[in-house]
Amino acid sequence: MDDTTYIALSRIDVLTRALDLTVNNLANANTDGFKTSRQLFSDFLVHQKDVHGLTGGKDEAYTQDQATYQDFLQGELRQTGNPTDLAINGEGYFSVRTTQGVRLTRSGQFHIRSDGTLTDGSGNPLLDTNGRNIVIPPQDQILSVASDGTISTQNGATATVGLVTVDNLNTLQQEGNYLLRPTTPTHNVARKEIRQAMLESSNVNSVSEATKMVEIQRDYDLNFQLIQTESTRRQNAIDKITTEPSA
Known part of the structure; x- marks a missing residue:
């Protein structure tokens, strides 16, 4: 040849x-x-x-x-009307706990399990600012999610959604179509802006x-x-x- x-x-x-x-x-x-x-x-x-x-x-x-x-350019944010749908405006990632460890995602379509745990579409629990599963008391109803991630029900604040990032986004390893595996330490974002009842579309x-x-x-x-x-x-x-x- x-x-x-x-x-x-x-x-x-x-x-x-x-x-x-x-x-x-x-x-x-x-x-x-x-x-x-x-x-x-x-x-x-x-x-x-x-x-x-x-x-x-x-x-x-x-x-x-x-x-x-x-390409980490932010996708368009669109209204859904679902109170458990969350979108990030700006930097940061949601943290979810998978069977393989903690993973990051920008996909904010969450659901409440029968035990009150807030999970993504694959059943992975959403984590709070301290890395713990977010659980809504079954007798409560979500009233609002503030821009800083504070989740409130009729009985007051119950949890705060954590948003993290890494120093170099190119070190994130893609797993599937919406999860990212951090290969370097994560840290909380300096300024959170979460939009309730909205989702970030694909870019x-x-x-x-x-x-x-x-x-x-x-x-x-x-x-x-x-x-x-x-x-x-x-x-x-x-x-x-x-x-x-x-x-």
Whole structure:
């Protein structure tokens, strides 16, 4: 296999990953709290030797997939009318307790279990400012959630929703479509702003992602055609050599 084919294959490998990310973004355009995933890739040069095995040959550019990161731009906040729906305006993440440990999320669609525990859609308890499960007394009814996260019922304040963040958002590891695993210590946000009866929509721009998917597919097809053309050229050369009469 020659250098042209290797270069095209390196590009196809990156494009395959980019297509997977774009398809996943589009699939989660309506997932509350979902953040768009982006691909970080670059070209790297390989310095070739000349025909005598010495340095000074040409440089060849290959494409490599360096990392995947999330676009943390806030999604649109929309009214739902459900008192247990919460949206974060600004920085911060809700903390929920999963079977794998504490995870962070911007998805604020919560529910009250029969025992009064406030949980997300997967049954993970929402945590307060002290890292404890938030439990609403079964006989109480939620009246309001203040912007600072204070939950009040007809009997007064019962708990305060905790909002945390990390120093470097790029250290958060995505788990599923709405949970994030912190790999560095978390700390409370300096200023909380929680909106009751609202949810944060996905920040996916469907039109932009659909356009990107078409561009990726076109680039993929061009590189695949290049590989096929190069393969045909090499095979024709081999056939010509093997069919020519020896001197």
